[in-house]
Structure formats: structure tokens, C-alpha cells
Amino acid sequence: MPSSSPVQMITDYAIRADPYPSFAELRRTPVVRDDSGVHLVTTYWEIRNLLHDPRISSDARNLAPGTQPQLSVGDDEALPPSFIRLDPPEHDRLRRLAMRPFGPPHSPRRIHDMHGELVRIVTGLLDGLGGEDRFDVVDDFAYPFPVAVICQLLGVPRDDEPHFRRMVDAVVAGLSPAEDAAEQRRSVQQGRLELGQYLAGLIEEHRRHPGDDMLSAWVTDEGPEGRMSLVELISTAVLLLIAGHETTVNLITNGVLTLLRQPAALQRLREHPLTVADTVEELLRYEPPVQILPQRTTLADIEVAGTIIPKGAQIWLLLAAGNRDPERFPDPDRFDPARPDNQHLGFGFGVHACFGAPLARLEAQVALTEITRRLREPQLVEDPPPYRPSPVLRGPRHLPITCTAIAPPA
Numbered sequence: 001m002p003s004s005s006p007v008q009m010i011t012d013y014a015i016r017a018d019p020y021p022s023f024a025e026l027r028r029t030p031v032v033r034d035d036s037g038v039h040l041v042t043t044y045w046e047i048r049n050l051l052h053d054p055r056i057s058s059d060a061r062n063l064a065p066g067t068q069p070q071l072s073v074g075d076d077e078a079l080p081p082s083f084i085r086l087d088p089p090e091h092d093r094l095r096r097l098a099m100r101p102f103g104p105p106h107s108p109r110r111i112h113d114m115h116g117e118l119v120r121i122v123t124g125l126l127d128g129l130g131g132e133d134r135f136d137v138v139d140d141f142a143y144p145f146p147v148a149v150i151c152q153l154l155g156v157p158r159d160d161e162p163h164f165r166r167m168v169d170a171v172v173a174g175l176s177p178a179e180d181a182a183e184q185r186r187s188v189q190q191g192r193l194e195l196g197q198y199l200a201g202l203i204e205e206h207r208r209h210p211g212d213d214m215l216s217a218w219v220t221d222e223g224p225e226g227r228m229s230l231v232e233l234i235s236t237a238v239l240l241l242i243a244g245h246e247t248t249v250n251l252i253t254n255g256v257l258t259l260l261r262q263p264a265a266l267q268r269l270r271e272h273p274l275t276v277a278d279t280v281e282e283l284l285r286y287e288p289p290v291q292i293l294p295q296r297t298t299l300a301d302i303e304v305a306g307t308i309i310p311k312g313a314q315i316w317l318l319l320a321a322g323n324r325d326p327e328r329f330p331d332p333d334r335f336d337p338a339r340p341d342n343q344h345l346g347f348g349f350g351v352h353a354c355f356g357a358p359l360a361r362l363e364a365q366v367a368l369t370e371i372t373r374r375l376r377e378p379q380l381v382e383d384p385p386p387y388r389p390s391p392v393l394r395g396p397r398h399l400p401i402t403c404t405a406i407a408p409p410a
């Protein structure tokens with residue numbers, strides 16, 4: 001193992017294209033204490049147990065006094081934390097209210113009924129390539145697709161993307177190591193605040209002219225628990241706008257990259273398109289878009305695999321390391337879309353388990369089905385491709401590929 005600390009090792013950009021050998025090294029010890037005080041948990045069952053453990057908090061206010069959270073998207077006084085950074089019972093109330101226009105029990109068909117619309121958006125993007133024989137999977141496909149979807153769902157104008165992208169980029173930069181941590185914190189807070197102001201304007205518009213979107217539902221819908229307050233609404237909208245596309249872009253791009261590296265898997269998907277759901281689950285295990293959950297802390301001294309983690313310590317749950325734990329997944333470095341019992345950690349578990357998982361799954365299934373069916377002889381131009389800086393939301397920055405033709409839609 002290099003002489004750097006575990007945190008330095010896994011945040012080092014040099015390993016971004018292939019962090020898995022470093023995770024394998026760390027996994028020799030289920031809990032690794034870094035000099036910075038961060039405890040890294042690397043093995044499947046320990047991570048999964050902690051995700052269900054009520055002695056673990058997602059609220060940064062429970063960190064020991066003086067602890068400066070590392071890799072954080074910021075919770076400033078001006079805009080309180082969204083429910084991903086809160087604990088029950090506050091978390092549960094906000095999640096239930098946010099879920100009302102999105103999923104069961106109040107809106108069980110919402111995502112299911114979007115299938116046709118998702119196919120239409122993907123078809124439009126592939127048609128729009130206009131016979132190009134070389135394109136960037138990220139900029140031309142995997143990014144604009146989930147952005148269009150989350151904008152439509154929330155009721156955010158798609159044309160505002162260049163405007164809010166700058167703010168989203170500033171917030172997400174908090175999930176990458178920085179030379180000047182104080183400056184980074186300031187910029188994350190500024191980005192979050194500006195995004196909140198932008199969404200507050202939209203929320204007001206939707207209050208006056210409600211449509212069939214989630215912002216409108218949140219401001220008009222009166223359920224048994226009432227409505228969110230304005231600041232809760234803004235924090236929730238910021239969370240959904242970011243979580244709704246910054247992760248799915250990586251799942252789709254990692255999917256195209258993995259399939260082009262593994263001709264047998266690509267062929268299997270072409271011949272048996274109904275295996276796409278299994279392919280997406282295996283991608284969530286093999287190349288999870290959220291690699292690390294850095295936002296946990298202990299509410300008491302707890303013992304994990306023989307190590308005492310003291311109260312108030314910062315914990316990083318290394319989902320990507322747990323997903324390749326040979327104690328849980330036989331031959332874990334093999335991409336095997338037919339893998340049985342594939343309960344990966346890609347969407348987390350427990351009270352914070354991904355809210356958008358049904359949508360993310362459907363988006364990735366539609367995107368990979370259409371790409372596989374329509375591109376003739378696709379090939380990677382650069383392997384490995386250039387990666388985005390974050391070790392948390394990991395994925396290629398660009399993925400240039402070539403193909404000999406793009407077949408017409410079905």
C-alpha cells in the first residue's frame with residue numbers, strides 16, 4: 001500500500017479510473033482509521049449493518065465539536081440541510097412529503113407511466129446525432145437525458161440548464177478534495193444558496209400557476225401531514241434536482257463503457273434485450289455511481305468488526321469496496337449480468353435508501369436498451385476515458401465513441 005493515508009489514497013485522482021485494487025487493499029481490515037479521524041468501513045456486511053443502525057446519524061451537527069466534515073455538499077445557516085442529511089423523525093416526515101407526488105403509496109404509477117416519455121427523449125437524442133460517426137456519450141447522451149427527465153418531473157424549465165449547471169457544479173465540487181478547503185466550503189455554500197434562490201422563484205411561480213409537476217404538487221397538495229415549510233421545500237428541491245441527474249449520468253456512462261469493454265455482455269444484451277434489468281443491477285454493483293457515503297457519524301461509541309468507533313467520529317461507508325467484497329459476491333471483479341442474488345449497495349439501504357431508485361433504474365434500462373440496439377459497431381476512442389474529479393460521484397467526464405451507423409428507431 002502506498003505510504004499515503006487511506007483517505008489520501010482513495011481520494012487521489014491518480015486512481016480514479018480504477019480504484020478497485022486500492023479498495024481491495026483496504027478491505028483487508030473492515031474498519032480503517034485515518035489520521036484525520038475519519039473511519040472507513042470497507043466490507044459488505046459491516047456497511048449494510050451500519051446503514052440500518054440507528055446509532056449512526058446522517059446529520060453533520062452530531063459530529064464531535066471542531067470536526068470539519070470532509071467531502072461535504074455543505075449545510076449552511078441560510079439553507080438548512082435537506083432530508084438526506086437529517087435523521088428520523090424529521091427525515092421521515094420530509095421524505096414522506098417529498099414522496100407524495102413521486103411514488104407509493106400516494107403516486108404508485110408516476111414512474112411506471114413515464115416509460116414512453118423516457119423512450120421518446122432517448123430516441124430524440126440519438127436521432128439528433130444526425131448520422132455522426134463519433135460522439136461523446138456524456139455530453140450528447142448520458143447527461144442531457146436525466147437532466148431532461150428531472151426537469152420535467154420537478155417542473156424546472158429545461159432551457160435553464162446552462163444557468164443552474166454552474167450552481168450545481170459548485171455544490172458537487174464539495175465532494176472532491178480541494179487544496180483550499182475554506183475556499184471550497186465558501187463556494188459550495190454560495191452555489192447551494194444561489195440554487196435555492198433560483199428554485200424559490202420557480203416555487204413561487206408554481207404556487208400561482210400549478211402544473212402537473214412535483215414542485216406544483218408540493219406547494220398545493222394538502223396531505224394528512226400538511227405541507228413542507230418554504231425552506232424545507234427549497235432544500236428538498238435542491239436535493240432532488242442534483243440527486244436526480246448527477247448520479248444517473250454516471251450509471252449510463254459506466255454502462256456504455258463497461259459494455260464496450262465486454263463484448264460478450266454487449267452481445268448478450270443485443271440478443272436478449274429483456275436481460276437489461278439484470279445488466280443494470282450488475283452495473284450498480286460493479287461500477288456504482290455513488291462510491292462512498294461520507295456523511296455519517298456515530299451517536300455513541302460503537303463496535304464494528306472488533307474496532308471501537310468513538311461517538312462523534314466521521315464515518316465513510318465505501319459502497320464500492322463492499323460491492324466487490326469476495327465474502328459476499330463470488331468472483332467480485334467479474335462483470336456478470338447473470339449474477340444471482342445481486343443485492344448490491346449501489347442505492348444504499350435503510351431509511352436513506354435511494355428515493356429515486358425506480359426512476360434511475362428505468363432511465364438506465366431505456367438508455368442502454370436503445371444504445372445497444374441502435375449503434376452499429378460502437379467502439380471506444382480512449383480507454384480509460386478522462387474521469388470527473390470526485391471520488392464520491394465517480395464517472396467519466398467524457399466518453400468519446402465511434403460507430404459506423406445509427407439505426408432508425410424501432
Ligand code: HEM
Binds near residue numbers: 085
Ligand atoms: C444511478 C442513479 C442513482 C444512484 C446510484 C443513487 C444512489 C443513492 C444512494 C447510495 C443514496 C443513499 C444516500 C445515503 O444513505 O446517505 C441515495 C439517496 C437519495 N437519492 Fe439517489 N441515486 C440515484 C438516482 C437518484 C435519482 C434519479 C433521484 C431523484 C429522482 C435520487 C434521489 C435521492 C434522494 C432524494 C436521496 C435521499 C434519500 C433519503 O435520505 O431518504 N437518486 N441515492
